[in-house]
Amino acid sequence: MDLSLTEEQMMIQDMARKFAETELAPVAAELDETQNQEIFLANLAQLTELGFMGLNVKAEYGGVEAGSVAFSVAITELAKACASTAVTTSVTNMVAEVIQAVGNEEQKQLYLPKLCSGEYKAGAFCLTENTAGSDPAGMKTTAVKDGDEYIINGSKLFITSGTFAGVFVVWAVTDPDAPKGKGISCFIVEAGTPGMTVGKTEDKMGQKASPTNEIHFENCRVPASAMMGQENKGFAVAVGELAGGRIGIGSLALGVGLAAMDYAKAYMVERKQFGQSIADFQGLQWKLAERYTDLEAARLLLMQAAYTKEQGLPFGKAASMAKLFATEKANIACYDALQLMGGAGYIKEYPLERMARDVRVTSIYEGTSEIQKVIIARDLLKDI
Template sequence: MDLSLTEEQIMIQDMARKFAESELAPVAAQLDDTRDQTLFLKNLAQLTELGFMGLNIKAEYGGVEAGSVAFSLAITEIARACASTAVTTSVTNMVAEVIQAVGNEAQKRKYLPKLCSGEYRAGGFCLTEATAGSDPAGMKTQAVKDGDDYVINGSKLYITSGSFADVFVVWAVTDPSAKKGKGISCFIVEADTAGITIGKAEEKMGQKASPTNEVHFDNCRVPASALMGAENKGFAVAVGELAGGRIGIGSLALGVGLAALDYAKAHIVERKQFGQALSNFQGLQWQLAERYTEMEAARLLLMQAAYTKEQGQPFGMAASMAKLFATEHANKACYDALQLMGGAGYIKEYPLERLARDVRVTSIYEGTSEIQKVIIARELLQNI
C-alpha cells in the first residue's frame, strides 16, 4: 500500500501551509476580536487566486481538478492558522461540488467559474432549519411551482458565509404530500434574488470571523432553470454532499488540533518548574505522545475517506468515521494542550484560548458526533 502523496498534492499542501503561515496566522487573533470582514474577504480572495475555492472542480469549469485528498490537505493547513477561513473555504468548495455533481451543463458553466475565480466571494449551503438540523428531512421551507417559476418560502439557520455568499444551494419541499424526505428538491439561487433577506451574524463561541446567518426566503421567485437535478429527488443529493463536507470539517479539526499541540509542545520545552523543563516530566510526555498519535490516526482516516471518494467508490461510512474520530480527538487535543499551558493557556494573549473555542463546533456542524455514530452503525448492520 502506497501512502505517499503525489507531486501535485505536496505542492498544494505546501502552498496552503506557506499562505497560512504568512497571511492567515498573523491576523487570526485580530479577526477573532474584530471580525473585520474587509480583511477576511481579502484573505479569501487571495486563496481564490491560488485556486483553493475549486480544488475538486474540473479544469473546464475553472477548477484545479486536484481531487479530494488535496482538498483535505489544504483545509488542514489553512485551519492550522485560521479555522474561520478554513470553514468558509470548505463550504464554498462543497457548494461548488454540489453544482458539479447534480447541475446541468448550463448551470455548471454559469456558476462554477464564478465560484472558482472569486467573482462570487463564497457559496452558501442552505439546508438546516429550526425543525431540521440532525433530521434534515424535517424541513419546512417550500418551493411551489407557479407557471415557469418556483416560489420559495421559509428560513434556513446557521448558514456559513450567509452575509456575503453570492450564491446559495437551497433545499425545499416541492411535494408536501410525499413521504418524509421524498418530496425535497435542490435549487441554485443567487443571493441578490428578490425575496431573500439575511439575518444578523450570530454571536458564536468560536470561528467568529466567519459569519453565520439566518437566510429568509419570502416569496422568493426563481425560474424553473434554478432546479438542480430531478424534482423531488434533492434529499439524496444533500445526504451525499454532506458526506463530502465531513471530510472537510474533519480536516479542519485536525489542523486546529495540531496547531494547539505544536504550541503547547514548544511551551513545555521552554517553561521550567521544579528546576527543570516541563518537557522532562513523563506524565506530560505521555500526554503529548497520546494526542499526537490520535491526530496521526485522524489524518490516516481522513486520507482513506478522501482517497475512496476520489476513486468514485462509496465513502459515506469512511467520511463519518473520519469526522467522528478527528473532531472528537481534536477537541481533546486542544483541551489537553491548554492544560499543558497551565494558566497561560486560559489567557487570551496565547492562541490556545481561541483554538479551544474554534474546535468545539467541529463535533457539531456537518453532522454531530452522535449522528456520525448512527450512520456508521447503520452501515455496519444493514447487511445482517
Template sequence: MEFSFNEEELMIQDTARQFAQNQLKPNAQALDHHNDRELFLSQVKQLGELGFMGINIDSQYGGIEAGSVAFSLAITELARGCASTAVTTSVTNMVAEVIQAVGNEEQKSYYLPKICSGEFYAGAFCLTESTAGSDPSAMRTTAVRDGENYILNGSKIYITSAEYAGVFVVWAVTDKEAARGKGISCFLIDGNTDGVTVAKAEDKMGQKASATNEVSFDNCIIPATALLGEENKGFKIAVTELAGGRIGIGSLALGLGLEAMDYGKAYIKERQQFGQPLANFQGLQWMVADRYTELEAARLLLLQAASLKDDKKPFSTQASMAKVFASEKANDACYTALQLLGGAGYIKEYPVERLARDVRITSIYEGTSEIQRVVIARDLFA
C-alpha cells in the same frame, strides 16, 4: 491506499501551509477579536485566486482538478492558520462540488467559474432549519411551482457565509404529500435575489470571523431553471454531498488539533518548574504522545475516506468515521494543549484559548458526532 502524495498534492499542501503561516496566522487573533470583514474577505478572495475554492472542480470550469486528498491536505493547513477561513473554504468547495455533480451544463458554466475564481467570495449550503437539524427531512421551507417559476417561502439557520455568498444551494419541499425525504428539491439561488433576507451574523463562541446567518425566503420568485437536478429528488443530493463535507470538517479539526499541540509542546520545552523544563516530566510527555498518536490516526482515517472518494468508491461510512474521530480527538488535543500551558492557556494573549473555542463546533456542524455514529452503525448492521 497510497501513503505518499503526488507532486500536485504536495504542491497544494505546501502552498496552503505558506499562505496559512504568512497570511492567515498573523491575522487570526485580530479577526477573532475585531471581526474585520474587509480583511477576512480579502483573504478569502486570495484563496479563490490561488485555486483553493475549486480544488476538486474540472479545469474547464476554473477548478484545479486536484482531488479530495489534496482538498483534505489544504483544509488541514489552512485551519492551522485560521479556522474561520478554513471553514469558508471547505463549505464553498462543497457547494461547487454539488453544482458540478448535479447541475446541468448551463448551471455549471455560469456558477463554477465565479466560485473558483473568487468572484463569488463564497457559496452557501442552505439545509438546516429550526425544526430540521440532524433530521433535514423534517424541513418546512416550501417551493411551489407557478408557471415557469417557483415561489419559495421559509427560512434556514446556521448558514455559513450567507451574508457574503454569491450563490445559495437551497433545499425545499416541493411535494407536501410525499413521504418524508421524498418530496424535497434543490435549487440554486443568487445571493442578491429579491425576497431573500440574510439576518445579522450570530455571535458565536468560536470561528468568529466566519459569518453564520439565518436566511429567510419571503415569496421569493426563482425561475424553474434554478432547479438543481430532478424535482423531488433533492434529499439524496444533500445526503451525498454532506459525506464529502465531512472530510473537510474532519481535516479542519485535525489542523486545529495539530496547531494547538505544536504550540503546547513548544511551550513546555521552554517553561521551567522544579528546576527543569516541563517537557522533562513523564506525565506531560505521555499526554503529548497520546494526543499526537490520536491525531495521526485521524489523519489516516481522513486520507482513507478522501482516497476512496477520489477512486469513486463508497466512502460515506469512512467519512463519518473520520469526521467523528478527528473532531473529537482534536477537541481533546486543544484542551490538552490548554492544560499544558496552565493559567496561560486561559488567557487570550495565547492562541490556544482561541483554538479551543474554534475546535468545539467541529463535533457539531456537518453532522454531530451522534449522527456520525448513526451513519456508521447503520452500515455495520445493514
C-alpha cells in the same frame, strides 16, 4: 499500501501551509476579536487566486482538478492558522461540488467559474432549519410551482458565509404529500434575489470571523431552471454532499488540533518548574504521545475517506468515521494543550483559548458526533 502524497498534492499542501503562515496566522487573533471583514475577504480573494475555491472542480469550469486528498490536506494547513478561513473555504468547495455533481451543463457553466474565480466571494449551503438540524428531512421550507417559476417560503439556520455568499444552494419541499425526505428538491438561488434576505450574523463561541446567518425566503421567486437535478429527488443529493463536507470538517479539526499541540509542545520546552523544563516530566510526555497518536490516526482515516471518494467508490461510512474520530480527538487535543500550558493557556495573549473555542463546533456541524455514529452503525447493519 502507498500513503505518500503525489507531487501535485504536496505542492498544494505546501502552498496552503505557506499562505497560512504568512497571511492567516498574523491576523487570526485580530479576526477573532474584531471580525474585520475587509481583512477576511482579502484573504479569501488571495486563496481564490491560488485556486483553493475549486480544488475538486474540473478545469473546464475554472477549477484545478486536484481531488479530494489535496482538498483535505489544504484545509488542514489553513485551519492550523485560522479555522474561520478554513471553514469558508471548505463550504465553498462543497457548494461547487454540489453544482458540479448534479447541475446541468448550463448551470455548471454559469456558476462554477464564478465560484472558482472569486466573482462570488463564497458559496452557501442552505439545508439546516430551526426544526430540521440533525433531521434535515423534516424541513419546512417550501417551493411551490407557479408557471415557469417556483415560489420559495421558509427560513434556513446557521448558514456559513450568509452575509457575502454570491450563490446559495437551497433545499425545499416541492411535494408536501410525499413520504418524509422524498419530496425535497434542490435550487440554486443567487444573492440579491428578491424575497431572499440575510438575517443578523450570529454571535458565536468560536470561528467568529466566518459569518453564520439565518436566511429568510418570503415569496422568493426563482425560475424553474434554478432547480438542480430531478424534482423531489434533492434529499439524496444533500446526504451525498454532506458526506464530502465531513471530510472537510474533519480535516479542519485535525489542523486546529495539530496547531494546538505544536504550540503547547514548544511552550513545554521553554517553561521551567521545579528547576527543569516541564517537557522532562513523564506524565506530560505521555499526554503528548497520546494526543499526537490520536491526531495521526485521524489523519489516516481522513486520507482513507478522501482517497475512497477520489476513486469514485462509496465513501459515506469512511467519511463519517473520519469526521467522528478527528473532531472528537481534536477537541481533546485542544483542551489537553491548554492544560499543558496551565494558566497561560487560558489567557488570550496565547492562541490556545481561541483554538479551544474554534474546535468545539467541529463535532456539531456537518452532522453531530452522535449522528455520525448512527450513520456508521446503519451502514454496518444494512446487510444483516
